[in-house]
Amino acid sequence: MLKQIEGSYAVAQVVAHCRPNVISAYPITPQTHIVEGLADLVGEGQLQAEFVNVESEFSAASVVLGASAAGARAYTATTSQGLLLMSEVIYCIAGMRLPIVLTCANRAISAPLSIWNDQQDSMAVRDAGWIQLHAEDNQEASDLHIQAFKIAEQTFLPTMVCMDGFILTHAFEPVDIPEQKEVDDFLPAFKPRHIVDPRWPRGIGLFADPRFYMETRYILHRALEKSEETIKEVSAEFARVFGRDSGGFIKTYKLEEADVAIVSMGSVVGTIKELIDQLEEEGKKVGLLQICSYRPFPRKEVYRALKDKMNIVVLEKCISLGRGGILASDIRWSFPRAEKRDRNISSFVAGLGGRNISIDDLRYMVEKVEKEPVEFEFLGLKKELIAERDM
Amino acid sequence: MEKSQYLEGVEKKDLFAHGHRACGGCGQALAARLVADAAGENTIACVATGCLEVFSSPYPDPSWRIPFLHSLFENAAAVASGVEAAYKALGKGPVNIIAQGGDGSTADIGFQSISGMFERGHNVLYVCYDNEAYMNTGVQRSSFTPLGARTTTTPTGNKTRKKNMPMIAADHGIPYVATATIDDFRDLQQKIKKALAIEGPKYIHILAPCPLGWGHHGELTVEVCRLAKDTGLFPIYEIVDGKVTNARKIPVKVPVEEYLKVQGRFKHLFKRGVPTEEVAEIQEIANQNIERFNL
Ligand SMILES: Cc1ncc(C[n+]2csc(CCOP(=O)(O)OP(=O)(O)O)c2C)c(N)n1
Numbered sequence: 001m002l003k004q005i006e007g008s009y010a011v012a013q014v015v016a017h018c019r020p021n022v023i024s025a026y027p028i029t030p031q032t033h034i035v036e037g038l039a040d041l042v043g044e045g046q047l048q049a050e051f052v053n054v055e056s057e058f059s060a061a062s063v064v065l066g067a068s069a070a071g072a073r074a075y076t077a078t079t080s081q082g083l084l085l086m087s088e089v090i091y092c093i094a095g096m097r098l099p100i101v102l103t104c105a106n107r108a109i110s111a112p113l114s115i116w117n118d119q120q121d122s123m124a125v126r127d128a129g130w131i132q133l134h135a136e137d138n139q140e141a142s143d144l145h146i147q148a149f150k151i152a153e154q155t156f157l158p159t160m161v162c163m164d165g166f167i168l169t170h171a172f173e174p175v176d177i178p179e180q181k182e183v184d185d186f187l188p189a190f191k192p193r194h195i196v197d198p199r200w201p202r203g204i205g206l207f208a209d210p211r212f213y214m215e216t217r218y219i220l221h222r223a224l225e226k227s228e229e230t231i232k233e234v235s236a237e238f239a240r241v242f243g244r245d246s247g248g249f250i251k252t253y254k255l256e257e258a259d260v261a262i263v264s265m266g267s268v269v270g271t272i273k274e275l276i277d278q279l280e281e282e283g284k285k286v287g288l289l290q291i292c293s294y295r296p297f298p299r300k301e302v303y304r305a306l307k308d309k310m311n312i313v314v315l316e317k318c319i320s321l322g323r324g325g326i327l328a329s330d331i332r333w334s335f336p337r338a339e340k341r342d343r344n345i346s347s348f349v350a351g352l353g354g355r356n357i358s359i360d361d362l363r364y365m366v367e368k369v370e371k372e373p374v375e376f377e378f379l380g381l382k383k384e385l386i387a388e389r390d391m
Numbered sequence: 392m393e394k395s396q397y398l399e400g401v402e403k404k405d406l407f408a409h410g411h412r413a414c415g416g417c418g419q420a421l422a423a424r425l426v427a428d429a430a431g432e433n434t435i436a437c438v439a440t441g442c443l444e445v446f447s448s449p450y451p452d453p454s455w456r457i458p459f460l461h462s463l464f465e466n467a468a469a470v471a472s473g474v475e476a477a478y479k480a481l482g483k484g485p486v487n488i489i490a491q492g493g494d495g496s497t498a499d500i501g502f503q504s505i506s507g508m509f510e511r512g513h514n515v516l517y518v519c520y521d522n523e524a525y526m527n528t529g530v531q532r533s534s535f536t537p538l539g540a541r542t543t544t545t546p547t548g549n550k551t552r553k554k555n556m557p558m559i560a561a562d563h564g565i566p567y568v569a570t571a572t573i574d575d576f577r578d579l580q581q582k583i584k585k586a587l588a589i590e591g592p593k594y595i596h597i598l599a600p601c602p603l604g605w606g607h608h609g610e611l612t613v614e615v616c617r618l619a620k621d622t623g624l625f626p627i628y629e630i631v632d633g634k635v636t637n638a639r640k641i642p643v644k645v646p647v648e649e650y651l652k653v654q655g656r657f658k659h660l661f662k663r664g665v666p667t668e669e670v671a672e673i674q675e676i677a678n679q680n681i682e683r684f685n686l
Pocket residue numbers: 419440441442443464465492493494495496497520522524525526527528533
């Protein structure tokens with residue numbers, strides 16, 4: 001049913017339709033409406049679940065860890081400082097192959113404190129062994145949750161659905177929220193693999209000495225690579241059943257004919273598409289490659305989609321300080337060594353701490369890379385706020 | 392006491408025992424075994440990082456015959472909360488859920504998650520194996536390290552008194568708190584059984600000497616516990632619904648010197664066999680306990 005609804009509440013309703021057994025979360029802006037929404041649904045009896053109000057994100061992650069290890073479908077949501085506080089548990093959950101689903105309402109990281117959107121938080125745990133899916137709009141954000149439970153439970157890999165804080169979480173948009181029955185048909189009951197249960201006593205979370213540790217990393221890495229198939233299958237099945245494209249590995253927009261290819265992920269692709277349309281009218285061919293699955297990284301798809309593009313520009317809301325663009329280095333790595341030389345891959349970081357990314361900013365970016373490649377640049381920087389002595 | 396009499400009524404099921412790698416005379420290994428055997432097969436152990444976890448759960452041969460779950464150093468109580476929530480949500484159980492950790496994970500780094508578990512009222516028993524320092528990482532001070540004790544991070548002796556965790560636990564309003572040591576198997580196991588029969592969060596604090604860290608001979612582990620009790624330094628009691636009960640009367644009170652002298656960690660408190668002022672201060676702590684609990 002199509003509803004005009006805030007993104008967070010859409011996600012809450014969809015998550016409820018996925019029937020998690022245990023939910024545990026700790027409030028942090030801009031994630032709060034999601035868990036408040038779920039608390040309401042549990043309170044009203046619409047969702048039969050244990051809602052554990054914990055004293056920190058560290059415990060929220062630990063509660064869902066314990067619940068999942070005991071065979072429950074478990075869900076949590078957080079952002080920014082909360083995700084960083086969880087990070088030790090985040091690694092543990094992946095290492096223990098617990099198929100937990102987490103919503104990350106992407107937000108900047110302190111200091112300075114900022115409650116506004118960028119994607120530094122999920123980037124900070126990108127190497128932990130989780131699947132990370134990025135939503136473009138609220139329809140996709142809610143669809144991705146249904147897919148996330150299915151993907152996680154088929155691969156035994158925890159799955160993070162990233163949606164831009166405020167821009168999506170607090171935006172009212174029409175969202176089609178599938179009926180309970182439709183979700184039930186799509187998402188089978190969770191069949192756990194190894195659980196703590198006195199009927200089958202076993203140890204979960206044993207320690208591994210150097211004879212064994214490295215293989216656990218190899219297996220996790222391969223499992224993530226292999227989850228590509230599942231992510232694609234589940235997205236394709238979703239499209240068949242629900243009649244719309246959501247998720248998958250990558251998406252493209254007017255890319256085939258494009259002279260300049262923009263690569264990005266998350267809600268900013270909406271603005272990028274608008275610019276592409278404007279530029280098209282002006283006779284310029286610009287296209288978009290949108291990363292939906294950031295981990296596992298769609299290297300082959302990226303290569304296939306961009307192999308004929310000589311002018312590529314990566315736009316991202318995060319930075320590896322002292323190094324530069326994070327997504328940009330993933331994209332640069334996606335080309336075989338021999339091919340890199342003649343190809344221009346520019347790197348822009350934008351929108352940190354909620355700085356608006358306007359169409360004019362994007363237009364400037366495209367015009368600049370049309371002239372010459374850009375090694376690395378902050379887009380929309382206010383030069384008047386920067387003094388040489390501070391650096 | 393006759394040995395047979397001493398072991399009378401003590402559960403021995405070997406649910407935790409096989410091939411663990413603890414040091415000879417390890418108080419924690421014995422305590423963990425008594426806890427598991429008292430709790431029985433229908434039990435899930437959620438264990439924090441620390442000596443117990445390390446000596447009992449190397450892949451591929453853990454020593455547990457009950458389900459064992461370990462994730463991190465500071466979250467055993469939260470993980471146990473999650474297991475309990477799952478059992479409730481899935482309509483499974485009843486099952487005994489026992490979160491277990493050392494003094495470091497209990498008093499320091501995991502303090503917040505334990506407080507949360509107590510406050511939320513989970514049906515979980517938390518057992519603290521108190522060896523009065525971070526043993527797993529090489530005998531560093533914790534907030535349960537007693538006054539005067541030498542550790543690798545208090546080389547001149549610890550300057551503070553021990554945090555009083557049983558009272559802190561009781562002040563959360565939980566229905567059952569108890570202290571125990573490994574010199575009285577029956578008492579320890581009865582407390583475990585009693586706790587598990589009560590709905591809600593429970594806390595049991597077990598003194599578990601560490602020969603390596605305390606500097607006593609392995610065969611003295613049980614004797615050291617007896618001295619801790621009989622000096623008044625480690626009072627044995629229960630707190631049921633907020634009221635202290637069953638405080639164990641000391642048959643013959645022993646001066647703290649007797650307890651301190653058998654342990655290397657207190658050696659510096661005696662100069663050529665003569666006790667320093669700090670010993671008097673420690674005696675004062677014992678006296679306060681004796682008065683407070685009417686031991
Ligand atoms: C977050 C974190 N900090 C530090 C450690 C290192 N560490 C592992 S066990 C331990 C000490 C454990 O002390 P305690 O809880 O008293 O247990 P014991 O080994 O003494 O039985 C420490 C400091 C860790 N594993 N994780």
